[in-house]
Amino acid sequence: MKEFAYVRAGSVEEATSAYASHTGARYLGGGTNLVDLMKLGVETPAALIDVTRLPLDTVEELPDGALRVGATVRNSDLAAHPLVRDRYPALSQAVLAGASGQLRNAATTGGNLLQRTRCPYFQDLSKPCNKREPGSGCGARDGVHRDHAVLGHSAQCIATHPSDMAVALCALDGRVELDGPEGARSVAAADFHRLPGDRPEQDTEIRPGELVTGVVLPAATAGLPSAYRKARDRASYAFALASVAVVLRLEDGVIGHAGLAFGALAHRPWRARRAEEALLGAAPTLAAFEHAVDLELSAARPLRDNAYKVPLARNLAVDVLSRLTDTALTGRAA
16 A cells, blocks of 8 residues: 555645645545545545545525535535525435435535546556546547547547536536635636546646635525436446436526536536527427527537437436426426
């Protein structure tokens, strides 16, 4: 085993200071992804900065009606929180769709956002992977890529982001709060993760030494009909083949607001801006839903073995949009 230092931080300032003083450090939350990668030799941190004791483990309502979720809130607690279930059901559904109950008891909000791809070429040191070792090549492109990206991929990387939570946060217009050497800032959840381009090793827009301190769910999408659906190879404990989160508001018989994001189709949760624009002001009909989703997915560039993802994602999105319309009109759950 490679030796590493261990620091248990008592405050955000202590955590970021410890990170800065240890070259090659990593923040440790639930460890459900990082520790696995350490066992595989993919991650070899010189130091682990334990942030589980930081005062970031609460869900609180802000004065403007928004909801702040601390970075160390456990996934199980987040999914079960009454305000989350009542106001942002898509988020609760997304969290419950991820992993197993035991893992959700350990995994944290911040760690979920920072988890790395489950691409087997990334996890296998004997295989080429530009994300793990820039310049080594992408073994998945000409290899096994049934589960890989159809949107936004590059010649350097076709991996997908595995988070369910992040997809719901995108559709709900959530924001990610960060703190680090340059102070505190926040980033829209839809912009937090990156497309691979020619730097697939950089998963997010997080700056060196920054720590995720929480996420904020805005008041504007609180209480709107929302839902998350996930298609996978088995009923539980499996990563998505395609997923979708939708937020919908109807006004005077037309769509006044639509938030739509896809998961498992790209290197990051895919905010469907073209579809949202097409839906805005349209009557909530099956034809309108199909047109908007087809418009978004026209940008897909499937590979040899994953073209099935396009119709799968299409059918998921159209179905959720139809069900949410019924919810908005009748008040019944989607």
